[in-house]
Every structure is written in structure tokens, then in C-alpha cells.
Amino acid sequence: MQKPNERLKGQTAIVTGSSSGIGAAVALALGRDGANVVVNYNSSDEGAQEIAKQINDDNLCGEAIVVKCDVSKEEDVQNMFKQTIDKFGTVDILVANAGLQKDAPLHEMTLEDWQLVIDVNLTGQFLCAREALREFMRRGMRPEVSKSLGKIIHMSSVHQIIPWAGHTNYAASKGGLVMLMESICQEYAPLKVRCNSIAPGAIKTPINKEAWESDEALEKLNKLIPYKRIGVPDDIGSATAWLASDESEYINGTTLYVDGGMTCYPGFTTNG
């Protein structure tokens, strides 16, 4: 672990889907910067316990608890916030990270697979953001820990602007996040809420294993990345900790692309 700084000390963060991949790195990064962290999982209790243990074992970090919740279920989300508030008193930071893919050519996509992806990737982010806003407004400003009433960070994707054949449900869910995030900003920034998105490019996690598990796949992937390396979860963890801190206080309603330049369309380097 990197040397901690205390920029999130005294604050509490919920990180959804943090038993693996990007969410796990985000939970560790926020804990390292002093936040108390709710490590949320839906299926891997073991992964979540391991991340919470790493945070709790380091006495320079905040405290972590593990909470099971399916972010697409209203009652589950409300319970997760209740457990968090019962334990830590409030919520200052939400990182709505949980997401999944169910890929198919559109003409073969079942309604079930369309709905599942929208339910988790878009409705889940709405449910979590709504509970966070309710808690921020109930609690009021805490100038001793942050200049903002609260921070919401949506984990989006470069596919909020890059169309993705064969993954239409996923791209549509991430495209929807743009307007969710920007509308929340417009509506609640006057109360000093900050709402932003992070749009990762290709990050080495279980969700996209087939894109990096062989040398050939990696070579093909690198053609899409001007910086010529696949991202790692810590690239997103460190960006998220900064975006959650007062160091980025004036950033609101923005998507931060963390993608090694993928959205600069490297296919046009020698073409077009």
C-alpha cells in the first residue's frame, strides 16, 4: 500500500460491488486516505471480507465493515444505508461501482439480459444515489470533514460515449448514467453536493478477462490504447480517492476518463 494521507479522515464511504476488481481497489484507496468504508458485495462474501480485513489491519486506515446488498433491489439498498448510518453515523461518499455485462448481438438479446444489465448498472446507481442524497440532506454540512455536503461518484465506462456492438445493454446503461449524473449535479449542486462519474477504459479485472488473458488478446487490446498498457484497478482507486476529496472541490457534473487515451480514437492515427 502507498503511504496514506488523511484527506478523507472522519468521512464514511459506501463502495458498491467492492469485493473484487475496481471496487476493491477503490475501497482500499479510500480506506488508505482515512475514510471508514462499507465494502458492499452481492455474491462474494469471501472477497469482501478480505478487502475489509486489509483496511482494518492497517491502523492508519479508516474502519471497514462488510454489507451484503443487491443494488438493484430498493429494500436492500435502503438496508445498506441504514446499517452504515447505524455503525458510522452518516454517509459522506458514495461510489456507485457495481456493474455487470450480459453480452449478445442485439437481435439475440433476451429481455431478461437487457433488463438485468439496466437494473444493476443504471437503476442500481439511481437507488444508491437517491439514498445518498436523502442522507446528505438529513445530516447537513459537516465543515470539519468536507467543504461539500456529500460526494457521489458513478462508475461509468468509456462506453458512455463509445458505441459497443454486441454489448448494447451495457452501453445503453452507461449512456444513461451521463444524464443521471449530470441531472443530479444540476439539481443538488446548489446544496453543495458534488456528483461526478469516472469512465474507466480497459482495466484488468474479472469482468473483461477474455480481453487480457492471452498475449494475442492483449496485443489486440493495446491497439485501442494510445498509452499502450492495460489499466489496473489502482489507476481507478487513486483517481476516485482524489475525486472524493476536497482537492477536487470545484469539479462537479463531470466525467473523468481514466483510459490511457482510449477516447482519443487511436484507430484514426494512421487512417481517415
Ligand code: NAD
Ligand atoms: P468486477 O466484475 O470485478 O466487479 C463488479 C462488481 O459488481 C462485482 O464485485 C460484482 O459482484 C458486483 N455486482 C454485480 N451485480 C451486483 C449487484 N446486483 N449488487 C451489488 N453488487 C453487484 O468488474 P470491474 O471491472 O471491477 O467493474 C466495476 C465497475 O467498473 C462496473 O460498473 C464496470 O461496468 C465498470 N468498468 C469496468 C471496466 C473494466 O475494464 N474492467 C471498464 C469500464 C467500466
